[in-house]
Amino acid sequence: xxxxxxxxxxxxxxxxxxxxxxxxxxxxxxxxxxxxxxxxxxxxxxxxxxxxxxxxxxxxxxxxxxxxxxxxxxxxxxxxxxxxxxxxxxxxxxxxxxxxxxxxxxxxxxxxxxxxxxxxxxxxxxxxxxxxxxxxxxxxxxxxxxxxxxxxxxxxxxxxxxxxxxxxxxxxxxxxxxxxxxxxxxxxxxxxxxxxxxxxxxxxxxxxxxxxxxxxxxxxxxxxxxxxxxxxxxxxxxxxxxxxxxxxxxxxxxxxxxxx
Amino acid sequence: xxxxxxxxxxxxxxxxxxxxxxxxxxxxxxxxxxxxxxxxxxxxxxxxxxxxxxxxxxxxxxxxxxxxxxxxxxxxxxxxxxxxxxxxxxxxxxxxxxxxxxxxxxxxxxxxxxxxxxxxxxxxxxxxxxxxxxxxxxxxxxxxxxxxxxxxxxxxxxxxxxxxxxxxxxxxxxxxxxxxxxxxxxxxxxxxxxxxxxxxxxxxxxxxxxxxxxxxxxxxxxxxxxxxxxxxxxxxxxxxxxxxxxxxxxxxxxxxxxxxxxxxxxxxxxxxxxxxxxxxxxxxxxxxxxxxx
Numbered sequence: 001x002x003x004x005x006x007x008x009x010x011x012x013x014x015x016x017x018x019x020x021x022x023x024x025x026x027x028x029x030x031x032x033x034x035x036x037x038x039x040x041x042x043x044x045x046x047x048x049x050x051x052x053x054x055x056x057x058x059x060x061x062x063x064x065x066x067x068x069x070x071x072x073x074x075x076x077x078x079x080x081x082x083x084x085x086x087x088x089x090x091x092x093x094x095x096x097x098x099x100x101x102x103x104x105x106x107x108x109x110x111x112x113x114x115x116x117x118x119x120x121x122x123x124x125x126x127x128x129x130x131x132x133x134x135x136x137x138x139x140x141x142x143x144x145x146x147x148x149x150x151x152x153x154x155x156x157x158x159x160x161x162x163x164x165x166x167x168x169x170x171x172x173x174x175x176x177x178x179x180x181x182x183x184x185x186x187x188x189x190x191x192x193x194x195x196x197x198x199x200x201x202x203x204x205x206x207x208x209x210x211x212x213x214x215x216x217x218x219x220x221x222x223x224x225x226x227x228x229x230x231x232x233x234x235x236x237x238x239x240x241x242x243x244x245x246x247x248x249x250x251x252x253x254x255x256x257x258x259x260x
Numbered sequence: 261x262x263x264x265x266x267x268x269x270x271x272x273x274x275x276x277x278x279x280x281x282x283x284x285x286x287x288x289x290x291x292x293x294x295x296x297x298x299x300x301x302x303x304x305x306x307x308x309x310x311x312x313x314x315x316x317x318x319x320x321x322x323x324x325x326x327x328x329x330x331x332x333x334x335x336x337x338x339x340x341x342x343x344x345x346x347x348x349x350x351x352x353x354x355x356x357x358x359x360x361x362x363x364x365x366x367x368x369x370x371x372x373x374x375x376x377x378x379x380x381x382x383x384x385x386x387x388x389x390x391x392x393x394x395x396x397x398x399x400x401x402x403x404x405x406x407x408x409x410x411x412x413x414x415x416x417x418x419x420x421x422x423x424x425x426x427x428x429x430x431x432x433x434x435x436x437x438x439x440x441x442x443x444x445x446x447x448x449x450x451x452x453x454x455x456x457x458x459x460x461x462x463x464x465x466x467x468x469x470x471x472x473x474x475x476x477x478x479x480x481x482x483x484x485x486x487x488x489x490x491x492x493x494x495x496x497x498x499x500x501x502x503x504x505x506x507x508x509x510x511x512x513x514x515x516x517x518x519x520x521x522x523x524x525x526x527x528x529x530x531x532x533x534x535x536x537x538x539x540x541x542x543x544x545x546x547x548x549x550x551x552x553x
Contacts, residue, residue, distance in 0.1 A: 060441035082443030094435050098309060099485065099494045108434065111427040112442035144489045164442060 013038050013168055013199035014059060018068035021051070021058045028054040030222040031068065041190065041200040043214035043230065045207060045239055050221045052203035056170045059201065060087045073167055083113035086166035088174055091153045096146050103141040105156050106131050109163035131163035134189050151182035158186055162193070169193060171202040187213055210234065280514040288408050289400045289510055293524065296467040297476070297506020299415045301498040303422070303460045304481030305491070306453055309433045315352050315454070317474040318367035320461050322348040324378035324470050327395060332381060338410055341462045348374070349454035357447065375470075398469030398521035400510065407466065414463045418456050425449060430491055467506070468521035479528040480505060483535035487542070501531050 014036040021029040029051040036042050044052045057063045058070060061077030073080060086109070109131065110124045132138040135155035140148070148156065154174055161169055171190075175183050187209065194200050194215070202213070210217055210230040217233040219225040219242060226238035233239060280286045307316055323345040330340020348371065355366045382392050394402070403411075422429065428449045431439040436446040457477075464473045484498035509524030516523065 057437075062437060062440055080443065084443065085441050087438050087441035089435070089438055093437065095309075098434050099488050099491050100434060101490060104490060105434070108427075108431045108439070109442075111431045112439070112444050114427060116424050116427070160438075166442075170441070 011037050013040075013073060014201070015071040016055075016059070016068065017070075019055075019058065019065055019070055020067045021054050021063050022066045023054055023063065027066075027222065029058065029220075032220070032224050034218060034224065034227065036199050036201055038199050039194055039197045040215045041194045041202065041213060043210055043217045044201065044203040044220055045205070045210075045217065046220035046225070047242060050242075052220055053172055055220065056087070056172055056201060056203060059168075060085050060170055062087075081113075082115065083164055084166060085168050085170065086161035086164045088157045088161050088169070088171040090172050090176065091150060091157065096148070096153060098145065100145050101142050102132070102137055102145060102148070102156050102159075103128065105145055106137075106141075106159045106163050109160040112164065127163045127165055128159075131159035131161075134162055134192075135159045136185060151178040154178050154182060154186070158189060162189070167198075169198055169200045171200070173203050173205060175204055175206050183209075207234065207239065280511060285401055285403075286514070288403050288405065289520070290507055291408055292400055292403045292411055292467050293506035293510040293520070294503055295411055295415050295506075296464045297480075297502035297504070297524070298499045299418060299460050299502075300464050300473070300476040301480035301484075301502025301505075302495050303418065303457060304477045304479075304502070305484070305495040305498050306429060306433060307457065307477045308481040308485055309491075309494075310453075312457070313474065313478045314364055314367055315349075315356075316457060316461060316477040318352060318371040319345050319348050319454075319458050320465065320470045320473045322371040322374040323458075323462060323465065324395060325374040325381075326378075327465070328378040328381045332385070338414075338462065341465065342459070344374075345458035345462050346455050349458040350451060353451050353454045356450075394469075395465070396469050396471050397519050398465065398467050398472065400467045400520045403466055411463050411466075414459050418459050421452065421456055425452060429453060433491075468524055472521045472525045475525045476502065476505070476528060479525070479532050483528075483532040486535045486539040501528065501535075505531060 012035050014034070016032055016034045019029060019032045019034075020027060028049075032051070032055065034042070034055075044055060046052055054063060058065055059072055059077060061072075061080070070077065073084060077085065106128045107120070107124070110120065110127060114120060114124065129138065132141055135158050137152065137155050137159055140152065145153070145156065154177075158171075158174065161171075169190075174186055178186070183206075190200055190202070190213070204210075204213070207230075214230055216228060217230040218227045219233060219239045221242055225242060226233050226236055228236070281290070307313055323341045326340045326342075326344025327337060329335075329344075330337055333340075351370070352363070352367065356363050378395075379392070382395075428439070428444050428446075431442075431444060432446040432449045436450075440446040460477070461473055464476060468476055480501040481494070481498040483501055484494045484496075488494040488497055505524050505528035509527040510520050512518075512527065513520040513523035
């Protein structure tokens with residue numbers, strides 16, 4: 001995967017400074033200051049409602065910040081060229097009975113950059129095939145999407161993001177509800193992208209393999225609670241403390257699909 | 261027209277079954293039914309997949325006020341209905357986006373209100389019952405030459421814009437958030453789609469009327485949805501079922517002496533249930549296929 005190094009003079013892909021985002025009349029993200037480098041994977045953890053999805057959506061230009069600055073690939077998210085940001089949503093976010101095959105969904109990744117008039121050509125087909133190959137879904141390309149398992153659906157979404165050939169990849173809990181094999185396959189793919197210079201930001205509930213997934217880990221609870229290498233952050237006990245509070249307040253794993 | 265006897269069907273019998281095509285008003289009606297059937301059903305693909313069925317109903321009912329006002333002031337039908345339908349569609353889109361009031365509540369309040377205003381104004385006229393009837397259930401036989409040209413023009417326009425926005429409409433129907441993150445304008449696409457739906461509804465009101473237009477936007481597409489695996493197949497099959505319903509329903513209504521709009525919608529409904537039955541069969545077969553893989 002090629003990543004253009006246009007913004008690499010500083011090496012910073014995403015700069016959020018004192019970022020405040022409100023959602024449904026309450027503050028979902030409170031004065032967050034976070035940088036993400038090219039070729040770096042940032043993991044975001046935190047309880048439900050801690051602003052993980054909000055942060056991802058703000059970076060994707062889906063939510064407007066109330067205050068603070070947000071600089072993505074050197075610009076405001078919405079003024080970026082089409083196809084710059086790939087967002088991998090939770091699989092519950094779409095209707096899987098939609099009339100589409102695996103191929104059709106992955107091909108949608110090409111649509112933003114194609115716009116209205118450009119033909120879906122050889123390069124586009126190649127990008128779709130590469131996406132499918134990387135997540136090992138090529139053999140299911142012409143299966144209807146309703147006939148997929150949850151893990152396969154997640155792979156389709158990642159394949160679509162790869163086919164988009166973005167400059168920034170955002171993933172919303174892609175490891176939730178998938179089997180260990182899929183988790184390992186996704187981790188391998190993402191790490192390869194990161195190795196190629198892609199900045200990746202991903203929310204998760206799973207900490208077991210945080211150091212294998214991420215270069216840095218952000219603990220979020222509306223505010224930035226802790227940020228550092230996964231080992232540092234886990235050793236600091238910041239997340240454990242937050243996690244403990246979560247259980248005291250009766251929140252737990254059962255709400256893992258809830259949107260922040 | 262010269263009748264050629266074929267396969268033991270006598271000339272007179274043939275003439276009987278071809279009778280509807282002899283009248284010019286019927287020819288115009290067939291062109292209209294075919295166009296409306298295809299247009300509604302093709303656009304219906306978006307209505308079904310984006311779950312906008314109630315919106316179609318709302319636009320149709322609200323347009324009624326515009327039609328009546330245009331009618332009473334002697335203004336052009338398409339202008340009156342067009343303005344109100346498009347404003348309604350954009351209003352619905354705005355409510356949908358803002359989400360302060362639940363969408364079905366907003367439609368239930370505002371658009372039945374506009375509908376009632378239409379009936380109120382209409383009922384103060386002398387020829388009330390006859391005209392109301394034709395607005396509610398359509399009057400495809402009264403379509404004149406100019407109407408046909410207008411319908412062709414609007415259908416071509418809707419088709420052209422849909423083709424232009426094909427990718428955006430498809431992507432935002434399946435996954436609007438990701439399409440937007442990728443740089444597509446999901447909001448603008450939705451507004452444009454609502455305007456296209458408003459135009460589709462205006463074109464169709466003459467054929468099937470206010471009460472039944474929503475059915476033609478939903479039923480063929482819902483039938484096609486059950487039988488197809490890809491989006492373009494669904495739209496193609498839906499358009500075909502719409503054409504069969506439109507032309508077939510009109511043809512049947514001639515012999516059954518029934519309301520053309522109602523017959524068209526009933527035929528579409530029958531096709532829907534046939535599709536459901538076929539779907540059950542296909543499903544059994546595909547289960548076997550998956551198991552044998």
